[in-house]
Amino acid sequence: MSAADPAAPRKAARAESPLREAWVMFRRNRPAMAGLALLVLIILATLYGALLYGGDPYEIVWAPHEPPGATPEFPLGTDYLGRDIVAGLLTGGGPTLAVGAAAALLTMLIGVTIGALAGYFGGAIDNLLMRFTEFFQVLPALLFAMVLVTLFSPSLTMIAIAIGLVSWPQTARLTRAEFLKIRKLEYVTAARAIGARDGRIMWRVILPNALPPLIVSATLTIGVAILFEAGLSFLGLGDPNTMSWGLMIGANRAYILSAWWPVTFPGLAIFLTVFAVSLVGDGLNDAFNPKLRER
Amino acid sequence: MKFARILGGVAALALLSPFAAAADGGSLVILSTQTPRHLNGAVQSGTATAVPSTQLFASPLRYDAEWNPQPYLAESWAVSEDGLSVTLNLVKNATFHDGKPVTSEDVAFSIMTTKEHHPFKSMFAPVETIETPDAHTAIIRLSKPHPALLLALSPALAPVLPKHVYGDGQDPKSHPANSAPIGSGPFMLESFTPGEATILKKNPNFFREGYPKLDEIIIRIVKDENALLIAMENGEADIFPFMTSSNSIKRMQGVERLTVTDQGYAGIGPINWLAFNTKSEKLSDKRVRQAIAYAIDRTFITKALMRGVAQPQRGPIIESSPFFDASIPAYDVDLDKAKALMAEAGFADGMELSVDYIPGNDEQQKNVAEYLKSQLKKIGIEVSVRPSPDFPTWAGRVSSHDFELTMDVVFNWGDPVIGVHRTYLSTNIVPGVIWSNTQSYANAKVDEILNAAAVEGDPEERKALYAEFQQIVGDELPIYWLNASPYHTAYDSRLGNPPMTIWGPMSPLDEVYWKEPK
Numbered sequence: 098m099s100a101a102d103p104a105a106p107r108k109a110a111r112a113e114s115p116l117r118e119a120w121v122m123f124r125r126n127r128p129a130m131a132g133l134a135l136l137v138l139i140i141l142a143t144l145y146g147a148l149l150y151g152g153d154p155y156e157i158v159w160a161p162h163e164p165p166g167a168t169p170e171f172p173l174g175t176d177y178l179g180r181d182i183v184a185g186l187l188t189g190g191g192p193t194l195a196v197g198a199a200a201a202l203l204t205m206l207i208g209v210t211i212g213a214l215a216g217y218f219g220g221a222i223d224n225l226l227m228r229f230t231e232f233f234q235v236l237p238a239l240l241f242a243m244v245l246v247t248l249f250s251p252s253l254t255m256i257a258i259a260i261g262l263v264s265w266p267q268t269a270r271l272t273r274a275e276f277l278k279i280r281k282l283e284y285v286t287a288a289r290a291i292g293a294r295d296g297r298i299m300w301r302v303i304l305p306n307a308l309p310p311l312i313v314s315a316t317l318t319i320g321v322a323i324l325f326e327a328g329l330s331f332l333g334l335g336d337p338n339t340m341s342w343g344l345m346i347g348a349n350r351a352y353i354l355s356a357w358w359p360v361t362f363p364g365l366a367i368f369l370t371v372f373a374v375s376l377v378g379d380g381l382n383d384a385f386n387p388k389l390r391e392r
Numbered sequence: 393m394k395f396a397r398i399l400g401g402v403a404a405l406a407l408l409s410p411f412a413a414a415a416d417g418g419s420l421v422i423l424s425t426q427t428p429r430h431l432n433g434a435v436q437s438g439t440a441t442a443v444p445s446t447q448l449f450a451s452p453l454r455y456d457a458e459w460n461p462q463p464y465l466a467e468s469w470a471v472s473e474d475g476l477s478v479t480l481n482l483v484k485n486a487t488f489h490d491g492k493p494v495t496s497e498d499v500a501f502s503i504m505t506t507k508e509h510h511p512f513k514s515m516f517a518p519v520e521t522i523e524t525p526d527a528h529t530a531i532i533r534l535s536k537p538h539p540a541l542l543l544a545l546s547p548a549l550a551p552v553l554p555k556h557v558y559g560d561g562q563d564p565k566s567h568p569a570n571s572a573p574i575g576s577g578p579f580m581l582e583s584f585t586p587g588e589a590t591i592l593k594k595n596p597n598f599f600r601e602g603y604p605k606l607d608e609i610i611i612r613i614v615k616d617e618n619a620l621l622i623a624m625e626n627g628e629a630d631i632f633p634f635m636t637s638s639n640s641i642k643r644m645q646g647v648e649r650l651t652v653t654d655q656g657y658a659g660i661g662p663i664n665w666l667a668f669n670t671k672s673e674k675l676s677d678k679r680v681r682q683a684i685a686y687a688i689d690r691t692f693i694t695k696a697l698m699r700g701v702a703q704p705q706r707g708p709i710i711e712s713s714p715f716f717d718a719s720i721p722a723y724d725v726d727l728d729k730a731k732a733l734m735a736e737a738g739f740a741d742g743m744e745l746s747v748d749y750i751p752g753n754d755e756q757q758k759n760v761a762e763y764l765k766s767q768l769k770k771i772g773i774e775v776s777v778r779p780s781p782d783f784p785t786w787a788g789r790v791s792s793h794d795f796e797l798t799m800d801v802v803f804n805w806g807d808p809v810i811g812v813h814r815t816y817l818s819t820n821i822v823p824g825v826i827w828s829n830t831q832s833y834a835n836a837k838v839d840e841i842l843n844a845a846a847v848e849g850d851p852e853e854r855k856a857l858y859a860e861f862q863q864i865v866g867d868e869l870p871i872y873w874l875n876a877s878p879y880h881t882a883y884d885s886r887l888g889n890p891p892m893t894i895w896g897p898m899s900p901l902d903e904v905y906w907k908e909p910k
Contacts, residue, residue, distance in 0.1 A: 251779055
């Protein structure tokens, strides 16, 4: 982080670095640790599971709508085309998580840039950027994302971009608030006094200190983005060429009354992932927030 | 709400009906997911208009379930020896709903109006003039023999309009009478509320003695198919035609009070197919198209994907038509042969293709496209599914020939001249027009055969010409036909004479009655 930066506030001892401190706090938080373990498990499964399991998720392997347990070969049954649901789950997790992560990254990129500029400079720039942000904030997010995906092709990249474009205003407002608060602190004035330029002050001095709430917000954005992708796919706007959990739910939902399993398992996978991400986000929040440390 | 009032009306009728004779009277509630633009079938195709239009307007002929023409407004008819004129002898007692008699003038006016304004140009294209020697005789003069003419005189295609209403010079496509039509059919319009219901009541002066049997027909329009299924289940509605999803069909089959059938759609002849853009470099070689055909398993599509509700379709003419040639190559699955054909065509290393589909009917279109992705991989073809957000997007891509493979569903409309020729004639490669020859398929021999079949008066000769045509396109495969769209009708088993003719619900329901009161 900013330990080497002379302008950044230095803590007295190395052991007391804020990250380390936060990790100690985080480790004491049992639900958060459980969430982290679950998340790591899910990520490992989506990274290596498909390789180990070996099935092609698009291949029609058996009769459609075979229930789970009907054959040991396909433990979770088959979907409306007769494709293996386990293969779909393992392959579909990657794109789902990737969309979530990419969308969260995009959200952070746009949100932090706009929020930082608005919060640091204030005045007319702040006014202009915040009106711009409000314009995006009042747009109904899912509808706007649907319009974007409909206008351009429903590819996974487009879906990630659409989610990123509709969810950055929150991050921008949060960043702006942090910047407004921090820019008045003494160490910022000190940095300015030794002649640091605006850019340096913003990115090297203020941002590292504004980071903790932003990390929490980014984590939660991943969860929201995964749900968003599922929502778009559910409405039939998913990318049919890339297996994802949302796509599995969207494509199978028409048959939910006669075949519950092709919808339920990817639904459970999404639930568990978002749940794990939320637990981690919550844990990070507690760990970074000094006021909660006494708990 | 209006809807509740309509239901209330039905309930009131149901209470009254025990006092009526068992065979006559009563009301019939038909369900529909589509709102018709208006009710005049002379200038508008489609099932949504045809169902009410065929109740309101009578036509020169009607058809039974075996493709035989039956007398309707014409009590008899005669085709001249040279096939160049058709004489219709009209019934004498037919009147329009406003009391004015139906004359040969009206028939002549209607056919000429339909010729000019109906989207199916080939129906009446050879009609030159219609002579009316007396009030009840109309002689149709043709520029060339036109065997499809008798079928085109069906209720769904040739409603007889009142000349004294439509002859006022206004454009018949936007005529105010289209929303409040006066016809000579078995039922008269009570009210037409777009998006809600069309209510028809018995025409007491109908020219067929003793008909119609029912007092009232209510066509209820609800977009949500689920709501319609519930209405059928709890007895609020009596007939649900044009169902295609296996979910709906199976659900209706589970209701004891109902009968579910796929009869009554031979006339429409809806074919679900995979079309090739023969102008694409990858698909211009017929061996590639044949390879794809050999890789596709029709049985899997109809039995597994459509859960057994659909029938396989091997050729361009619907299998229930007398013109279908059962000896057309079937391309039963043979992956080795498919791979060999790919190699012969120079694509031993495979290729990439995209497939489009019509959005909205997933089971018939999208699921099959996804099946192709999985199946064609086995012969080295990497398929990417290209979704369209809505129908106009899909139609725009396909009609401008911007596609490689596309799923499509096209209707035969009774006679091949009306619904089949348009897909294969090289003269009908018209960019910008959907359901023209969007495959850009051109074969001079096919053009010649089809043009000969269009004017061939002898049914056996015609059948032979169509057999030859089917053998050629069955070999060259501008299209690979998959299945007949599984249109099904669910109806209350207490109904007598349910609509099972070739035009099904798109024909007069004057003979429908309740075997026992509802």
